[in-house]
Amino acid sequence: MTNEPLIELKGVSKSFGSNKVLDNIDLTIYRGEALGIIGPSGTGKSTILRVIAGLLLPDAGEIYVQGVRRKGLIEDGDETVGIGMVFQQAALFDSLTVEENVGFLLYQNSKMSRSRIRDLVHTKLEMVGLPGIGDLYPSELSGGMRKRVSFARAIMSNPDNDREGPEILLYDEPTAGLDPIASTVIEDLIRHLQQAQGVCSTYAIVTHQDSTIRRTADRVIFLYQGRVQWQGTVSEIDSTDHPLIRQFMSGSVQGPIQVVG
Numbered sequence: 001m002t003n004e005p006l007i008e009l010k011g012v013s014k015s016f017g018s019n020k021v022l023d024n025i026d027l028t029i030y031r032g033e034a035l036g037i038i039g040p041s042g043t044g045k046s047t048i049l050r051v052i053a054g055l056l057l058p059d060a061g062e063i064y065v066q067g068v069r070r071k072g073l074i075e076d077g078d079e080t081v082g083i084g085m086v087f088q089q090a091a092l093f094d095s096l097t098v099e100e101n102v103g104f105l106l107y108q109n110s111k112m113s114r115s116r117i118r119d120l121v122h123t124k125l126e127m128v129g130l131p132g133i134g135d136l137y138p139s140e141l142s143g144g145m146r147k148r149v150s151f152a153r154a155i156m157s158n159p160d161n162d163r164e165g166p167e168i169l170l171y172d173e174p175t176a177g178l179d180p181i182a183s184t185v186i187e188d189l190i191r192h193l194q195q196a197q198g199v200c201s202t203y204a205i206v207t208h209q210d211s212t213i214r215r216t217a218d219r220v221i222f223l224y225q226g227r228v229q230w231q232g233t234v235s236e237i238d239s240t241d242h243p244l245i246r247q248f249m250s251g252s253v254q255g256p257i258q259v260v261g
């Protein structure tokens with residue numbers, strides 16, 4: 001990790017109706033950092049990822065990408081840093097092959113030849129450890145394989161735009177619903193992609209899984225009631241006596257976190 005800010009949120013707030021989900025959040029993600037975002041269900045973790053990704057506008061506050069203030073959504077196309085997002089559900093199109101899913105944006109938005117896109121897709125599938133599955137359909141894959149295909153899609157880029165892949169990847173619960181071994185495969189892959197040259201050396205990851213927090217995050221922030229209530233290193237999760245962290249990590253229903261439902 002460097003001490004160079006890649007993404008900065010300053011005073012960011014977001015409400016849905018009367019539900020204030022993010023409340024004056026300040027957060028910096030540094031280049032090369034692996035940031036874990038944890039907190040109880042419904043506390044705004046996916047929302048903050050979507051704000052960071054530029055998929056959702058905050059109601060108040062500013063977002064800086066490499067020191068430049070972002071003016072709109074990512075679709076406005078003036079982002080200086082490539083940002084990829086891996087959604088909670090793999091969100092693949094069932095009627096398309098793996099290759100068509102991974103290369104979807106290039107097929108839709110570029111004039112690149114089919115064979116060139118195929119080659120790029122092949123490279124990305126190799127990076128996620130799934131060479132040779134381009135002709136299969138999502139229904140023929142396991143849940144873990146579908147997740148890895150969605151990683152391949154997130155790191156696809158158009159080399160004509162002078163980028164080898166996104167610089168920052170945002171993962172929303174990448175190991176949800178996977179057994180412990182499949183989770184380990186995904187956790188290893190996340191670290192492997194971070195070390196692969198030129199691709200997504202920085203990431204933020206939302207997760208509920210203990211092993212994923214410990215194996216994929218360097219620094220962790222704890223969101224609750226719209227605020228960053230705690231932050232520390234992964235090892236400090238075990239040493240802190242902060243009541244929110246102690247309750248959350250022990251899974252106790254007794255404590256300051258209000259149990260909903």
Ligand SMILES: Nc1ncnc2c1ncn2[C@@H]1O[C@H](COP(=O)(O)OP(=O)(O)OP(=O)(O)O)[C@@H](O)[C@H]1O
Nearest residue numbers: 016017019021039040041042043044045046047048
């Ligand atoms: N598009 C939306 N419209 C209305 N409310 C929304 C919308 N998106 C999120 N919310 C609400 O914002 C709150 C935070 O949702 P969010 O998905 O960010 O939480 P989360 O911490 O990621 O939850 P989980 O851990 O259960 O996935 C929830 O109360 C949710 O119902």
